[in-house]
Amino acid sequence: MRNHDLSKDTVMLYSGGISEGDSLHPESPPIYNTSAFFMEDLTTLRDTDARGGYSYGRGTNPTRDLLRQAITEAEGTANDDTLVFSAGMGAISATLLTFAKAGGHVVANKNLYGETIDFLNNYLTEFGVETTYVDFRDPDEVRKSMRPNTKIVYSEVISNPLTYVIDVAAIARTAHEGGAVFCIDSTFTTPFVMKPLESGADVCLHSLTKYFNGHSDTFGGSATARKELIAKIRPVMLLLGNSLDPHNSWMILRGMRTMPLRIRKQMENANKLAAFLESNPRVLRVNHPSLTAHPQHEIAKKQFYDGYNGAILSFSVADDFKLLDMFMRTLRFVKYLPTLGGYRTTLSHPVSSSHQDVPESVRLKMGIHDGMIRISVGCEEIADLTADFEEALKVF
C-alpha cells in the first residue's frame, strides 16, 4: 500500500484524494454528479470497458471510488478492495445474498442488529437459506452449529446494547475450519478499535452512516474484503442497484477527514463516562468493555488497540417510564436520537427501539429491561457530560 509507512490517522487525511483525469489539484475532490460518461467513438467505448473505466454510474463513479479507496486504506491491505452502498443494510444484504446461496446455512450471533436478523429471517428464508443463532461469546457453540452446507458465519464485534465482545480470531478459525466465509459488522468498533480482517475475518462491513460520516446527516455502507471476494459481491450490488450516490460518497469522505479526532475523543470520553456511571449510586449496572467487571474485558484488552473499547455503552436504572421521561427531559444537551456515532452524545432506549419486537420474556432473559439506556458518546468536554448525567440521574 502506498501509505504503509504512515500512521492510520495521517492516512485518513490523505487517502482517496486524487481521481483519474484530475489536473487542477483541488484540495477537496469534485463531486462527479453524473449518471454516465460520454464516449467519443466505439474505440473509446471498447478501451474504457476493457480497463474498467468510467461509463455507467451505477457501476463506477470517480467520487465513489475515492471513498472506496479511503476505506480500503483504513480497514484493509493492498490485496483488499471495498464496495460502498446506499446504507449499511445495503452492504449487509448484498454480502449475505452473495455468499448464502440457495439451500445454504448461516451461523449467526444471536446478538445482532435487528434488521440484519429481519433480513436473515424474513428474506433469506425465501431462498431456502436457514440461519442458526448462537451465542458467539463461546466459539465452541459456533463450531457445534456448523453444518456441511454452512456458507456464512456472521457477527458484530461488539453487540448492541449489552456491548458483548467476541474473540474475532477464534471465530475466524472456526468459520474457516468449516469452509465458511466469516462476515463481520464492525460499525461499533471502527478501524480505530480493531481491523477484523487482520484477525482473520473475510468481509468487514460498516454502516458508514455512523462513525465514518460522523455527523448524522447521511447514509452509507461498506464491505471490505480480499479482491476475489469483492468481485463476487460487486455484481449483486450492480443488480440490486444499491451503490452509494456521488454526493453521499463525498459527504462520507469529508467525514472521514475528522474521524481520527472525533473517534479518539469519543472513545476516551466513553471510558471515562462508563467509570463515572459505574460509581453513581443511582445506576444499577453499566455495560462497556473498558470496565474490569465486563465479562469480556480481558478479550477486549487483548484484541482492541490502545485501550479503546468503542464509544457505545449502556446502563441500567429503575424500570419506571415516568422517571425515565423525567430523566430525559432533565438532561441539558444529551438527546434521544434513533441512530449513533455522531459527534454529539445521544441516547436511545433499546426496549422502545432496537428490541421493541423481541418478546418481553426473551429480552428480559438477555438483560434488556425497561430501565436500560444506551449511550452513543460524543466529543463534548467530559466534565460537561458527566455533570449533565449526574444532575439528570438525581430523578431516580
Ligand code: PLP
Ligand atoms: N449495523 C449496525 C451495527 C447498526 O447499528 C446499523 C444501524 O443502526 C446498521 C448496521 C444499519 O445501518 P444503516 O442504517 O446505515 O443501514
